[in-house]
Amino acid sequence: MSYTINLTEGIMTFTIDRPHIRNAINDEVTMGLEELVEKAQHPSVRAVIITAAGKQAFCSGGDLSVFHALRTEEQAYGMLKRMSEVLYSIKTLPVPVVAVVNGAAVGGGCEIATACDYRLVWDHAKCGFIQGTLAITSGWGGGTYLLETLQHDKALQMLSEAKVYTASELKESGWASAIIRSDQDIIDFFKSMKKVHPDVHRAYKEMAIRKWQKTDLKERVEQEVRRCAILWEKDAHHDAVDGFLNKTKK
Numbered sequence: 001m002s003y004t005i006n007l008t009e010g011i012m013t014f015t016i017d018r019p020h021i022r023n024a025i026n027d028e029v030t031m032g033l034e035e036l037v038e039k040a041q042h043p044s045v046r047a048v049i050i051t052a053a054g055k056q057a058f059c060s061g062g063d064l065s066v067f068h069a070l071r072t073e074e075q076a077y078g079m080l081k082r083m084s085e086v087l088y089s090i091k092t093l094p095v096p097v098v099a100v101v102n103g104a105a106v107g108g109g110c111e112i113a114t115a116c117d118y119r120l121v122w123d124h125a126k127c128g129f130i131q132g133t134l135a136i137t138s139g140w141g142g143g144t145y146l147l148e149t150l151q152h153d154k155a156l157q158m159l160s161e162a163k164v165y166t167a168s169e170l171k172e173s174g175w176a177s178a179i180i181r182s183d184q185d186i187i188d189f190f191k192s193m194k195k196v197h198p199d200v201h202r203a204y205k206e207m208a209i210r211k212w213q214k215t216d217l218k219e220r221v222e223q224e225v226r227r228c229a230i231l232w233e234k235d236a237h238h239d240a241v242d243g244f245l246n247k248t249k250k
């Protein structure tokens with residue numbers, strides 16, 4: 001199984017469990033996230049955590065060994081659209097969603113974390129929207145969410161530099177909500193959250209969702225997906241992915 005879902009004291013935790021491939025997303029993990037979205041609707045759930053196994057990576061994005069088989073714009077669109085719908089559902093869950101970024105988050109991994117309300121970033125983690133190095137843009141909605149989250153120039157810079165940043169740089173830009181140095185820091189974060197009644201958290205989340213609905217967030221994500229699919233089909237992208245897969249196999 002590539003993931004686990006666990007509910008403890010009202011906190012539902014989704015853990016991607018593919019550390020050998022740096023917790024890259026395949027169809028099974030996508031299905032798992034869809035299951036999470038359904039389960040997290042239960043009234044007993046007061047918060048959701050998304051994290052991953054091991055210390056090396058939170059998520060290295062789409063599993064390129066699988067998704068590299070998608071050659072055309074239409075094929076890419078199907079995969080990107082499905083993941084964008086999952087991330088939109090996660091973003092609009094009625095409770096706070098917290099990414100515990102236990103290691104590197106790159107490409108789609110950074111998009112998943114950006115779809116969450118809070119990002120608790122371990123001090124050793126490096127994160128970035130590195131899609132530009134593969135001659136594509138973000139394609140799961142993460143670029144649109146980043147522009148909602150950070151000051152405009154910081155978001156645009158993070159997207160177009162296509163590089164990874166340290167935890168302290170991520171805190172400075174506003175992407176990381178907090179830097180985590182021990183498990184106790186995570187416990188303390190949730191202890192503080194639990195001081196306030198779950199209905200209050202739900203009410204504030206509703207407020208945020210109303211804003212996203214009014215500003216056509218879903219339609220903006222759709223445009224991101226379509227633009228990425230166009231770039232995906234081009235040789236520049238396929239050549240760059242060949243380069244990554246061949247380099248790591250050497």
Ligand SMILES: CC[C@@H](C(=O)O)C(=O)SCCNC(=O)CCNC(=O)[C@H](O)C(C)(C)COP(=O)(O)OP(=O)(O)OC[C@H]1O[C@@H](n2cnc3c(N)ncnc32)[C@H](O)[C@@H]1OP(=O)(O)O
Binds near residue numbers: 067111134
């Ligand atoms: C598809 C959607 C798109 C989006 O919309 O955003 C994307 O997500 S594009 C994908 C972006 N991801 C990448 O380009 C992968 C980048 N990966 C890395 O930069 C590094 O792997 C890492 C995450 C920084 C970790 O580095 P390190 O700890 O040094 O591990 P290795 O690089 O040696 O990797 C170990 C192992 O895992 C394989 N791997 C890693 N990431 C992926 C991936 N996304 N897809 C497939 N395989 C991946 C890597 O090939 C190594 O395999 P072996 O050599 O066989 O051990």
